[in-house]
Amino acid sequence: MSFNDAGALESQPTTWRRSDDPQYADDPEFQALTTTLSDKLFTLTSSISRLNNQISLLGTRRETDRVRERVQDLLQETGDSFKDIGEGLKRVSAWEDLGPSQKYTQGKLNQEFRASLTEFQVLQRQALEKQRASATAARTALEQEEAAGSQQQGGGQQQQQQVQQQEPRLADQSDVDFQESLIIERESEIRNIEQSVGELNELFRDVAHMVHEQGQSLDIISDNVTQTRDDTRNADQQLRTASRHQKSARGKACCLLLILVIVLTVIIVAAVLG
Known part of the structure; x- marks a missing residue:
């Protein structure tokens, strides 16, 4: 086999070169799973970007009920996606008989x-802090409004004035009840975020443990590759040294042979002349 043929063979995919060796053969199921997880992670990047844009509107004049709804939906959808991918990564981490690649x-x-x-967890905490601040401000404003309404009713008002103001008060109470329901809904959303934060914290610890274990495996692979490279370099150096020694030995042998030929020639010539 020529040097070019050997180089071409080396450049072929690992599975083509060593398809008979389980260590180097691709597992179709493993490849399909990891490709799917990689695609889902790429999609998550887009979701996180959109979530970041929506959270930046919270606590500003551009905050609306629709913005808060989108934030809540994105938090829920993205959190569920992380849980789904996390389960897939657990399967990948438990896979046996894997090759280096x-x-x-x-x-x-x-x-x-x-x-x-x-x-994502950073965004979760930001959303949680802003939602808490917004809910606290809304409840404080509502309590102040209710207190002001009570003070207005506490004076010595006449019956006719009470009758005239009864309808506006009923309208005010309806608005108060509506605001109260919105605050309760917001507080429920906060509890959902808090629960999701706890669940993802546990998932983060699991993944951190897997990354630590995989890091050790990758370090071992890297060490083996480095050792192999060093061994190859040492072997090449030894071959070069041996080659130099061999060339030197051949040179010395040629010199000795030449000297021997000259000596024999001198002896023969001397014998003939004598």
Whole structure:
């Protein structure tokens, strides 16, 4: 086999070169699962970006009920996606008989998932803090409004004035009840976010443990590759040294042979002349 043929063979995919070796063969199921998880992680990146844009509107003049609804929906959908991907990563981490390239893919997915999850958790906390501040401000304003209404009713008002003001008061009470229902709904959303934060914190710990284990495996693979490279370099150096020694030995042998020929020639010539 020529050098070019050997180089062409080396450049072929690992599965083509070593399809008879389970360590190097691709597992179709493993490849399909990791590809699906990678696609889902890419989609999560877009969801996190949209969530960040919506959360930035909370606490500003552009905050509306629709904005809060979108934030809540994105938090729920993205959190569910993280849980789904997390279950898939647990399957990947439990996969047995993986080759070096598959272990690399395994570790890379875990690290990417952890980075995205960390970014999402930061947004979760931001949304939670802004929702709490908004709910607290709304409840304080409502309580002040109710207190002001009670003071207006507490004076010595005449019966006719009470009758005239009865209808506006009923309208005010209806608005108060509506605001109260909105605050209760917002507080329920806050509790949902808090619950999701707790669940994802547990998922983060699981993934961190998997990343730690995969990191150790990748370190071992890296060490083995480094050791193999060093061994190859040492072997090449030894071959070069042996080649130099062999050339030197051949040179010395040629010199000795030449000297021997000269000596024999001198002896023969001397014998003939004598």
